[in-house]
Amino acid sequence: MTIAIFLGFVIFVLGLSFYFGNKTKSASGYYAAGGQIHWGVNGIAFAGDYLSAASFLGICGMIATAGYDGFLYSIGYLAGWIVALFVVAEPMKRLGKYTFTDALDSKYDSRGIKLAAAISTLVVSICYLIPQMVGAGVLVEPLLGLPHAVGVVLVGAVVITIVATAGMTSTTYVQFLKGGLLIIFSTILVIVLLVRGLTTTPDQGGRVPFVEPQVLPAMVNGDSIAPVDASWKVVETHEAKAAKTTLVKLEKDGQQTWWSLGEKAGAPVLHETQSVTVAADGATLYNGVAASETNKELRQVGSLVALEGKTDVKTGSLSPFGFLSAMSSKDTVVRRWRDAKFDDAAGNKMTVYFQSFATGNQIMRPGLKFKLQGTLLDKLDFVSLMLALFLGTAALPHILIRYYTVPSPSSARKSTIVAIAAIGFFYILTMFMGLGAMTSGVMNPADNNMAAPLLARSFGDLLFALISAIAFATVLGTVAGLIVAASGAVAHDLLDRYANRQMTEHQKVRAGKISAFVVGALAIVLGILFKGMNVTFLVGLAFAVAASANLPAILMLLFWKKTTAKGITASIITGMVASLGLILLSPDLYKQYGWDPTTAPVPFSNPGIISIPLSFIVLIVVSLATQKRDATGQTVAAAKA
Template identity: 35%
Template sequence: MMRPMMMAAGFAALAYAGVTLAADGAQKGVNMPAVTMFILFVIATLGITYWAAKRTRTAKDFYTAGGGITGFQNGLALAGDYMSAASFLGIAGLVFANGFDGLIYSIGFLVGWPIMLFLLAEKLRNLGKYTFADVASYRLSQVPVRAVAAVASLVVVAMYLIAQMVGAGKLIEVLFGLPYTYAVIIVGVLMILYVTFGGMLATTWVQIIKAVLLLSGATFMALAVLWAFGFSFDAMFSKAVEISPKHDAIMAPGSLVKDPISAISLGLALMFGVAGLPHILMRFFTVSDAKEARKSVLFATGFIGYFYILTFIIGFGAIIMVSTDAQYLDAAKKLIGGNNMAAIHLSHAIGGDLFLGFISAVAFATILAVVSGLTLAGASAVSHDLYANVFKRGQVDEQAEMRFSKYATIALGIVAIFLGIAFEKQNIAFMVGLAFAVAASANFPILFLAIYWRGLTTRGAVMGGLGGLITAVVLVVLSKTVWVDVLGNAKEIVPYKDPAIFSMPVAFILAWFFSITDKSARAKAEQEAFTAQYVRSETGIGAEGAAQH
């Protein structure tokens, strides 16, 4: 009874908000086609959530959509989960501001997927159940390993959520003229509704629909930009060089990342971070077997690679069509809404109010799909790893675990709102880069070693995971990003914004050292259990079953 009442309340609240926004829009000259498409999309996704809520009864339904998603569907959902506000708004904004150098994020975000395909996808599906901590703790002591994995996951989710909330807040602020704070609160409330009631099934279909819409809209935008230059990249780049105040500098590397240490550190984070993102790893448990998991990565890599080519064209198109048009600039000749809004303004330059409405709704769909996946991953870490397996030591029924997961979703939504407000001025692609750095430092080393190194012990996994996590977080806090831009100090303590080049080696070295020096009986048993784990990771069945088979 409660579920239909709460969903009905969500629809009623949305209807009220729609009337209010329409009234405000009439007074302030807000783009009503954009507002209308935005409201229609939210109504449609709430409908999907209501449909999914009626089919979400067990923990398996809530966490993994019952394991019935196909490889193609999961590939689209993975792409939808991964092509975030940082990808669409942030990278286009970086290219708009820095030219060629913005491509470093596009390439970095993409190259992690072959690592996922060849090293992790099948083994994750064969060893795990709901979260990547299932895999990391498969032959190790459950309580300490799950605790470290859950804490690291929550830190990554929080950092990733910042980028999405900032993107959503800026988008609604530009579209509706609402104060940024109210915009962030709206996104947080919708996110809580989607995940609390629809679980993974609603999240998956929101991500699939969003991926199709985003790929379609971005394709049209890129084709429109190229059409204006006779589909000549040379003509497009020449015009951008002519228009940009940086001139030839926009076609040269080095303006965004100026020293080798920062470049290598950023590259490490983007390459290996994807293999440590909890909301991405969680999607591999939604398919039926390892074959479908492998197909998921193949489809996702193709969709994502194609999309990043489009964002590069969109960024240069914004330089040409937006930066010289006074209607998109404020009194200081800066882009209205900041560089993150370059793609949104370009959509208006290409197709007027109607296409702006479509792209804005798609951008908002992008953000909602990603925050839903992130929130579900964070809630799963709290409920499945911490509550069910650390505090309750596995002695908990499914309904209690699901109920706790929904409480965790509400708490995460509130935290995301506060973080989104605090980090309003940060570039969202850069903030995601920091999330990748923490994922590459805390989650990836332990997951990789747990799967491939017989010598890893519980003590090594805990010390390595904590060492990588603490090092990455401390370096981020002491860098300009937080120490100066957020906390308001005069000068940063750490000169490098990206910590991965320091924190990743810390994680691997600590995990290695504390494993080889662990001579306990438990450590010996954990190392001997590697053979059974290896057989299961390759076949999906236990060692005894493999022998009989």
């Protein structure tokens, strides 16, 4: 049934695409849907564009593992729409034609702006494409039982077909459909979650028995740790410094397992962990046992140890406020799972997933992921993220091009308001879905991106199939929008406007379709290469690049009369290079390269706090240095004043 629903949805989307494809004959139709989309449809399509894999998969997953810190992304992503509505929407509509570059270049006709803005559009779109494709691969593994790479190729092929057949018109209707369905089914998921309520023994409606992790009383003597029960033999001890935990490998009945050192009622204990071992010969072991048909994945996790002080509780249905209130109690304790990666004494590559306990008051405020009571750098990292999220939305090329699909500036305004309502409502739902996944025993400890679909599966296969099909469509739609933006940058901004290739309308559309194919193929390759990267984290970085490269140029163009073409060009290049450079040299990326994150030359992960002001400063300095002067030596702007 899951496969039937999924395939039915994909076939329907393709059918819609071919239908609109027959109607698309002009460049205006391909890039901007003829500028005739109704603002209500465009508003929900905005939501469809915006609620990407990062929102549905990534934010829910991050809330499920880091509590309120994941919700910070929801707040920042939504707040960004305020900048879009109040500052950017109508002026961008008035200035542009098909792309964001058109708007920036409308006053200058500068080759420098065309080149810099087109490259920036490509870079931001590709940064945004990578996590979407990774999300596609993550989805198809449990949904269709296909490998990650097959999922990425599948999404790429369908999206290229959609974009190459009809461009912005079909993309808009796909986004409208998907945005609407995503909000409707997320609401249903939250309602059934609240009706089921919270429990300390989640069993997914009787489908998966709850397993209480084992605890062994232990003795600690200096560096020596051993279980009280002598039938367990200590094999080795590992101090996981980055994860701040001590792990002990024990052996019993010939099976080796890892345990984490903890404390219970003031006495030392060893908590059961889960582990994946990759031996030198390539063999994989789950929890110390060789992988097989019956032992091919980790046990689902995530549960309450206590709810408002009670350790054996089943609340039954809860109101939304009652749910959040119970979760916020300092007497609520949640069992989360974190990981530590290292090589053990035998040279095996180990990933150990160990329990980490947090109280409700810690979960329901920022601080589990972002160390707000840490060092100055930790605090700057948090400010930097919030700044990039706030300023990034209004600078995303695939969002900006949607302003050209409506007939007037007031339609642009109204569609933004519909988007804010739809997106804001969805982001409130993410809090419930994330906390629901955190406490319902559905989490895959190795990958939090599937939190929301796995929560849906705990209510039965039908909801899982529907939610997964919509999540897949979420990826399809967002990738389609990004590829339209990227193909517009290549075919319209670079070939047509920058290189000044004289093309007919038909040739322009064909150039767009060829560009869509190339960018789509690139996205497939990157989606396979970046398997395992955190979806929301990557999108957060794409926001930082967009906010640094594009937003200073947009704002100064609109509000500072002395802005020059050279100033805009320099600002885009500086913002793009600085933000990308800081990201590539950051601790999080060092971790992804497999290098020691403490050796990263940049001590924080979010670049916005440096790259955004730097981009503004460069724009101001270069603009002042390149003012046009009249015969008396006065700047033209001063003379006009």
